[in-house]
Amino acid sequence: MRVAVYARVSSDKEGQKDSIDYQKKFFDNYVREKGWEIYKYYEDTKTGTVENRKNYQLMLSDAQEGKFDIILAKELSRLARNQGLAMELKKLLENNSIHLITMDGAIDTLKGNTTMFGLYAWVYEQEVQRTSQRIKMTLKTRAKNGKHNGSAPYGYKKEDGKLIVSDDETADIVRRIFRGYLSGKGFDAIARGLYNDGIRTPSEVLGKSNASPLWHGSTVRKILENPHYTGCLDQNREETISAVNKNRIDNPLDKHSIVANTHEPIISKEDFETVKSLIASRRRKTEDGDKCSRPHQNVNLFTGLIYCDDCGKGYHFKKNRRGYICGQYDKHGSKACSAKLVIEDELIDIIRKDLKKLSKSLNNKDLLRTLNERISNNKIGIKKELKVLDSKIDKIEKFKSKALEKLINEDITREEYKLITQSKEKELDRLKERQIGIRAELDEEIDEVLLNRLKASIEEKIEFKVINREVLNRFVDKIVVADNGKIEIYYKFNGSEKIMKELMG
Numbered sequence: 001m002r003v004a005v006y007a008r009v010s011s012d013k014e015g016q017k018d019s020i021d022y023q024k025k026f027f028d029n030y031v032r033e034k035g036w037e038i039y040k041y042y043e044d045t046k047t048g049t050v051e052n053r054k055n056y057q058l059m060l061s062d063a064q065e066g067k068f069d070i071i072l073a074k075e076l077s078r079l080a081r082n083q084g085l086a087m088e089l090k091k092l093l094e095n096n097s098i099h100l101i102t103m104d105g106a107i108d109t110l111k112g113n114t115t116m117f118g119l120y121a122w123v124y125e126q127e128v129q130r131t132s133q134r135i136k137m138t139l140k141t142r143a144k145n146g147k148h149n150g151s152a153p154y155g156y157k158k159e160d161g162k163l164i165v166s167d168d169e170t171a172d173i174v175r176r177i178f179r180g181y182l183s184g185k186g187f188d189a190i191a192r193g194l195y196n197d198g199i200r201t202p203s204e205v206l207g208k209s210n211a212s213p214l215w216h217g218s219t220v221r222k223i224l225e226n227p228h229y230t231g232c233l234d235q236n237r238e239e240t241i242s243a244v245n246k247n248r249i250d251n252p253l254d255k256h257s258i259v260a261n262t263h264e265p266i267i268s269k270e271d272f273e274t275v276k277s278l279i280a281s282r283r284r285k286t287e288d289g290d291k292c293s294r295p296h297q298n299v300n301l302f303t304g305l306i307y308c309d310d311c312g313k314g315y316h317f318k319k320n321r322r323g324y325i326c327g328q329y330d331k332h333g334s335k336a337c338s339a340k341l342v343i344e345d346e347l348i349d350i351i352r353k354d355l356k357k358l359s360k361s362l363n364n365k366d367l368l369r370t371l372n373e374r375i376s377n378n379k380i381g382i383k384k385e386l387k388v389l390d391s392k393i394d395k396i397e398k399f400k401s402k403a404l405e406k407l408i409n410e411d412i413t414r415e416e417y418k419l420i421t422q423s424k425e426k427e428l429d430r431l432k433e434r435q436i437g438i439r440a441e442l443d444e445e446i447d448e449v450l451l452n453r454l455k456a457s458i459e460e461k462i463e464f465k466v467i468n469r470e471v472l473n474r475f476v477d478k479i480v481v482a483d484n485g486k487i488e489i490y491y492k493f494n495g496s497e498k499i500m501k502e503l504m505g
Contacts, residue, residue: 001036002068003027004059008044008078022429027072030103039068060089063098075104087490104435141409146259149235153228154202155266161410163228163263173199174266177223181275187217187224194220224279230272231265234258300324301344302479305472309482311337317344326481340481347479348467351489355475358491389435396428 007023020043031038040062042055056079062068071093073079079089093100099109147161155174156163165171173194180190194201194215202219203211227234235257306315308326315324323344328337400421407417477490 001034001070002039003031003036003070003072004039004042004062004068005031006042006044006056006059006071006073006079008053008056022426023074026074026103026433030072036070060092063092063096066096068098070099070101070110073100073102075102076106078102144257144259146233146262148228148233148262151206153226154205154223155229156263163233165264165266168205170200170205171266174223174229177220178229178267178271178275181220181224181278182271187220190220191215191217221279224275227272228263229265229267230269231263232258232260232269233262301467301472302347305476306342306479306481308337308340309480309488313337315342315481323347338483340483340485342481342487347487350487351472351476352467354489354491386435389431393428393431393435396424396431399424400428 005024005027007020007027009020024041028038042059044053044055059071063071071079076086079086089100092098093109101108101110148158148163152158152163155166155171157166158164177190177194180193181187185193192215195213198213199215201211201213201215204213223229300317302315302324303317304314306324307313308315308328311326311328313327316327316330317324318330321341323346324342325339326337329339403412403417403421406412407414412420475491480488480490482488
């Protein structure tokens with residue numbers, strides 16, 4: 001057996017590098033004991049929610065070419081931490097007759113252990129969501145204390161979390177942009193003028209490696225709509241739908257973190273409000289009387305959820321056609337991609353029927369009892385040891401989380417963060433390796449926990465009289481439309497094929 005080993009850490013910190021080395025030693029011993037041979041190590045230093053991990057993609061390419069027989073990973077979350085990525089991986093492995101073994105005992109396709117594949121991915125996805133929420137809360141606290149999060153807006157620099165007007169030409173360019181719009185120029189006209197005059201773009205000012213000298217209307221609009229230019233911090237204006245769905249949505253005003261007079265203004269409040277009114281007015285004229293005054297509001301039900309299987313682009317809503325068409329086709333025509341119209345009402349009807357069917361199946365007590373009967377009893381001593389290990393791991397994770405909050409709050413430096421977490425990383429690895437061994441022994445015991453979580457989560461929100469954005473965000477991962485018009489809906493609980501087949505009838 002030729003073995004591909006995948007190892008991933010979320011950063012290139014020294015402690016994380018030690019973790020990679022530790023994983024390698026563990027896999028070397030495991031493969032040697034099995035009498036197999038290691039074909040190659042594939043290593044990444046990016047989060048498991050990011051799809052463009054270089055060596056992960058290389059491993060998938062090598063898998064399609066049949067260069068190895070088995071993939072080994074510490075746990076499924078090292079490979080994929082959301083439903084979509086997990087199921088794409090499973091499909092690729094099955095199509096190429098490649099096995100997957102995770103060292104926590106959750107997945108071992110050599111033994112036919114695939115039934116809980118998607119449910120494990122779902123649990124890991126929830127862990128990502130919780131971590132994301134903790135970071136968001138820390139950033140919100142900083143915002144309420146008058147500190148700016150992220151990179152400084154064009155025209156400013158940042159010192160100790162405070163915005164300072166830049167001493168280069170960029171502040172004057174911001175004033176030029178506002179004057180241009182107030183004089184009647186549009187976003188694209190202003191952008192074209194800046195490009196023709198050789199004005200540095202925001203990406204060039206930041207020194208990004210992929211910086212372009214081209215100004216775009218969207219960049220101009222972003223500057224015109226940024227209230228920070230009035231000397232007021234207005235943060236948390238938008239957020240991602242979730243840790244794994246990076247589409248951004250606008251927050252209502254009461255969720256903004258607004259602190260007045262935190263820094264020197266570049267634009268007067270009067271000019272800013274006038275520009276804001278003009279943008280809203282001009283937008284209304286193009287929307288057949290629609291009086292929506294929020295330019296970036298996500299007004300269509302499936303925006304950000306439907307994608308083209310051919311080109312990968314998102315779908316655009318077309319009011320006159322009562323549905324969605326491929327964004328690539330919408331912008332560039334049939335040469336770029338095909339139309340593949342999806343009628344909104346038909347899609348709503350499909351999803352409503354699917355979710356009602358799932359809801360009805362979950363109320364089948366005989367089915368749930370049958371599934372629960374598969375769970376084996378394990379020794380009380382092993383369970384107690386696992387409980388102790390879980391407690392120790394939880395304490396270390398909380399310790400690391402507090403250290404991360406201090407780093408984000410700039411209460412400690414990166415070097416101090418590294419020093420206080422390095423020893424904990426080694427202890428955490430040791431505890432987790434023991435935890436992996438115990439969980440492999442408990443085996444089906446974990447399945448019961450996962451099944452109960454699944455059932456509780458669905459029952460909590462299961463009201464399908466109306467298919468609204470909240471229902472879609474909770475239960476639908478993405479919708480993919482093939483060239484022949486076939487629609488494939490990826491539900492967030494479509495992991496375990498055996499269980500889901502029974503649940504969906």
